[in-house]
Amino acid sequence: MEIKEEEKRFTLSLFTENKIGLVNRITIIFTRRKMNILSLTTSESELKDIYRFTVVIKTTASQVAKVVKQIEKQIGVLKAFYYEEEQVIFQEIALYKIPTKALFGGETIEHIIRNHYARILTVEEEFVVIEKTGHEHETQELFEALKPFGVLGFVRSGRVAIPKPMRKVMSYLQELEDLAYSLDN
Amino acid sequence: MDKTKPEMTTLLNTTTMYQPSGKTLISKKNISGAEAVILSLIAEGVDTIFGYPGGAIMPTYDALYHYMDQVRHLLVRHEQGATHAAQGYARVTNKVGVCFATSGPGATNLITGIADAMIDSTPMVCITGQVTKELLGTDAFQETDVVGISMPVTKWNYQVTSADEIPEAIAKAFYIAKSGRPGPVVIDITKNAQNEMMDFEYQKCEKVRSYHPYRKLDEAKLDEAAEIINNAVRPYMIIGHGILISEAQEELKAFAEKTGIPVASTLLGLSAFPNDHDQYVGYVGMHGNYGPNIKTNECDVLIAIGMRFDDRVTGDLNRYAKQAKVIHVEIDPSEIDKNVKTDVALLGDAKEALKSLIGRVKEKTYPEWLAEFAACDAEEKRKVIEKDLAPTTEKLKMAEVVNKLSELTEGKAITVSDVGQHQMVVSRYYNYLETDSNVTSGGLGTMGFALPAAIGAKVAKPDRDVVAIIGDGGFQMTLQELGTIMQEKVPVKIMILNNSFLGMVRQWQQLFFERRYSFVDIESPDFIMLAKSFGIKGEQVSKREDLETGLKNMLASEESYLLEVIVEKEDNVFPMVPTGASVTDIRLE
Ligand SMILES: Cc1ncc(C[n+]2csc(CCOP(=O)(O)OP(=O)(O)O)c2C)c(N)n1
Ligand SMILES: [Mg+2]
Numbered sequence: 039m040e041i042k043e044e045e046k047r048f049t050l051s052l053f054t055e056n057k058i059g060l061v062n063r064i065t066i067i068f069t070r071r072k073m074n075i076l077s078l079t080t081s082e083s084e085l086k087d088i089y090r091f092t093v094v095i096k097t098t099a100s101q102v103a104k105v106v107k108q109i110e111k112q113i114g115v116l117k118a119f120y121y122e123e124e125q126v127i128f129q130e131i132a133l134y135k136i137p138t139k140a141l142f143g144g145e146t147i148e149h150i151i152r153n154h155y156a157r158i159l160t161v162e163e164e165f166v167v168i169e170k171t172g173h174e175h176e177t178q179e180l181f182e183a184l185k186p187f188g189v190l191g192f193v194r195s196g197r198v199a200i201p202k203p204m205r206k207v208m209s210y211l212q213e214l215e216d217l218a219y220s221l222d223n
Numbered sequence: 224m225d226k227t228k229p230e231m232t233t234l235l236n237t238t239t240m241y242q243p244s245g246k247t248l249i250s251k252k253n254i255s256g257a258e259a260v261i262l263s264l265i266a267e268g269v270d271t272i273f274g275y276p277g278g279a280i281m282p283t284y285d286a287l288y289h290y291m292d293q294v295r296h297l298l299v300r301h302e303q304g305a306t307h308a309a310q311g312y313a314r315v316t317n318k319v320g321v322c323f324a325t326s327g328p329g330a331t332n333l334i335t336g337i338a339d340a341m342i343d344s345t346p347m348v349c350i351t352g353q354v355t356k357e358l359l360g361t362d363a364f365q366e367t368d369v370v371g372i373s374m375p376v377t378k379w380n381y382q383v384t385s386a387d388e389i390p391e392a393i394a395k396a397f398y399i400a401k402s403g404r405p406g407p408v409v410i411d412i413t414k415n416a417q418n419e420m421m422d423f424e425y426q427k428c429e430k431v432r433s434y435h436p437y438r439k440l441d442e443a444k445l446d447e448a449a450e451i452i453n454n455a456v457r458p459y460m461i462i463g464h465g466i467l468i469s470e471a472q473e474e475l476k477a478f479a480e481k482t483g484i485p486v487a488s489t490l491l492g493l494s495a496f497p498n499d500h501d502q503y504v505g506y507v508g509m510h511g512n513y514g515p516n517i518k519t520n521e522c523d524v525l526i527a528i529g530m531r532f533d534d535r536v537t538g539d540l541n542r543y544a545k546q547a548k549v550i551h552v553e554i555d556p557s558e559i560d561k562n563v564k565t566d567v568a569l570l571g572d573a574k575e576a577l578k579s580l581i582g583r584v585k586e587k588t589y590p591e592w593l594a595e596f597a598a599c600d601a602e603e604k605r606k607v608i609e610k611d612l613a614p615t616t617e618k619l620k621m622a623e624v625v626n627k628l629s630e631l632t633e634g635k636a637i638t639v640s641d642v643g644q645h646q647m648v649v650s651r652y653y654n655y656l657e658t659d660s661n662v663t664s665g666g667l668g669t670m671g672f673a674l675p676a677a678i679g680a681k682v683a684k685p686d687r688d689v690v691a692i693i694g695d696g697g698f699q700m701t702l703q704e705l706g707t708i709m710q711e712k713v714p715v716k717i718m719i720l721n722n723s724f725l726g727m728v729r730q731w732q733q734l735f736f737e738r739r740y741s742f743v744d745i746e747s748p749d750f751i752m753l754a755k756s757f758g759i760k761g762e763q764v765s766k767r768e769d770l771e772t773g774l775k776n777m778l779a780s781e782e783s784y785l786l787e788v789i790v791e792k793e794d795n796v797f798p799m800v801p802t803g804a805s806v807t808d809i810r811l812e
Contacts, residue, residue: 054433055432055433058382059370059371059374059380062371062374063374066374066375070375103560104557104560104561107556107557107559107561108557110556110557111555111556111557113378113379113399113431113433113434114433115433116432116433214435216439217435217438217439218435218437218438218439219437219438219439219571219572219575
């Protein structure tokens with residue numbers, strides 16, 4: 039009997055070329071295995087023209103290893119890594135839109151903002167936008183606290199993550215180059 | 224430009240994402256993108272294209288008109304046929320098969336063949352026309368998102384929207400399709416790109432920075448593998464398509480003969496190792512031979528080369544080769560530990576791996592171990608083969624037909640089998656003595672594959688006998704390609720094994736659904752008359768005494784020939800590993 043493996047959250051860090059269609063190529067790998075993507079963000083990395091995807095998925099350790107190899111196999115993907123929660127520093131950002139009049143109901147809102155280490159981004163005539171960075175449960179807590187004042191809008195970004203291991207991506211890429219082999223040799 | 228960021232391009236010593244060879248093969252000033260397509264193909268050494276024209280690819284067809292003396296184009300009767308023909312071509316040559324199709328329905332008709340090429344690692348480049356750039360995304364006439372649709376079934380795909388991208392895109396396409404683990408590539412070219420003028424210069428692609436098709440073999444792992452092999456008591460080798468792809472037949476033979484290890488093959492590995500070799504023990508899988516299946520669970524070392532442990536090979540993974548140390552020689556890193564956990568993974572080209580191993584292994588023989596396989600063979604012979612080959616039934620059996628074909632062609636024909644019972648019978652009873660002789664749809668199991676694939680194989684290898692062996696069901700899926708055979712005068716031999724059933728499905732219904740024959744009873748047209756209407760000669764054989772003559776007539780024909788053999792209706796293919804069962808539980812009856 040196989041022991042049923044436990045599902046955990048994994049953060050994938052994918053380094054890619056900046057190419058049209060790559061997001062699609064990567065996401066269909068999850069779709070095909072009926073895996074849900076919890077979040078996905080992408081931006082240029084520390085290397086020029088090289089993009090970093092941060093993908094969060096919940097799955098088993100053996101499945102994540104296979105999926106990451108499938109991703110790395112895609113042309114346009116330079117290197118793919120995966121990490122468990124303890125191996126990455128990660129954050130999300132959330133924006134909250136609440137009615138301006140809520141500010142004038144005493145000190146409560148100010149307290150809430152301060153206690154949650156959030157900040158006001160803008161004050162308009164009708165609404166205020168508050169920003170908070172943190173982990174999902176923290177941005178959620180602020181959402182719950184603001185609820186009584188009437189949240190007009192709420193949005194949370196995908197996770198961005200920096201892995202703890204000190205080795206640079208570049209060295210991995212160099213290693214791949216070194217391992218590359220030409221059959222004409 | 225952001226100067227603060229390090230540029231990886233300079234660090235990795237590549238100037239662009241793709242690296243041209245630096246050698247200009249062809250150059251020509253002020254030509255259309257369409258002409259650039261053709262010249263690019265010529266620069267890649269393409270001599271054959273399978274295709275079908277239409278609005279969005281007309282400029283390219285117009286350019287082709289001027290190069291008809293340099294490239295042969297075969298007009299298929301359905302774009303699916305183009306892909307399978309290109310696959311047949313690729314499988315017997317290891318060259319890249321090439322297809323042309325128009326946008327929309329032309330391109331969507333390619334999808335089955337592309338998926339087939341993907342799962343069976345077949346190098347193919349499909350060039351599709353696309354609506355003009357300005358119309359993209361407007362639901363224009365015959366617009367479909369071909370890049371989107373083909374993405375999951377291509378190794379790479381790319382849309383070209385301006386003429387100057389053409390040479391680079393095609394160079395990259397060929398490089399990617401052919402190298403490493405081969406696969407299909409789609410290049411979708413908008414009409415404006417085909418019409419625009421450009422200065423053409425073609426350089427082959429030698430490198431794509433995010434793609435590492437070959438790896439240097441790890442010396443330590445080679446040592447480790449050799450040590451395991453040298454200490455093995457019951458070593459066993461299963462070879463796959465990878466041997467044919469890396470052209471490692473000689474190295475395999477030398478390695479096998481030095482080590483004395485028994486060799487079995489997967490369905491797609493057939494013909495990579497001669498069937499009459501003393502160490503050849505047969506073929507593995509659901510309908511494979513008895514010994515090779517059960518011995519998988521009795522060996523102490525399993526050396527898998529260029530195969531991917533498909534579920535049709537392994538059966539229940541929890542009861543597959545658990546006792547064995549597994550050495551997996553594989554070019555695709557994502558295949559390592561995907562299905563079967565390996566003890567030593569040799570990541571790299573099969574040929575290189577065998578070359579590197581041979582000096583490290585000891586000369587050995589395993590007479591007793593081989594005798595165990597022989598004992599299994601004897602049992603299979605008694606319980607299955609004898610009944611198959613010397614039947615007491617009045618009706619012919621597929622096995623005796625294939626066996627006779629094998630005898631008459633001395634095991635030297637290229638067999639192109641379709642999908643179903645007859646396919647399993649071909650792989651069981653054709654006695655392959657020459658390499659690159661087995662073309663079939665393995666991973667996808669595409670009915671309708673064989674007729675067009677045989678066209679491609681015959682065009683590529685005109686000097687060899689190419690026999691398509693097809694069921695009555697599968698033949699009706701792509702029979703329109705008789706038109707291609709007629710027009711292009713491709714002398715393929717077609718053998719229909721007619722059991723008046725979708726036999727393989729019927730077999731399952733009989734065995735696992737208590738004989739509830741749900742829509743497997745299939746009627747056929749008069750195949751001989753049908754062939755005749757395409758100008759193809761043919762005959763029908765139903766009696767044992769006419770079989771040899773019928774086969775001889777077919778083989779002797781200078782032109783294409785269709786032989787319909789009426790076989791036993793409710794015959795079953797055995798041995799069989801039922802789905803979900805272990806290879807140990809293989810049934811002989
Ligand atoms: C395109 C496609 N549709 C359906 C199937 C499922 N299928 C597998 S074998 C088979 C029966 C094939 O019948 P036939 O071509 O007469 O060959 P036989 O098994 O009788 O030799 C079918 C329907 C398939 N493999 N491919
Ligand atoms: Mg049939």
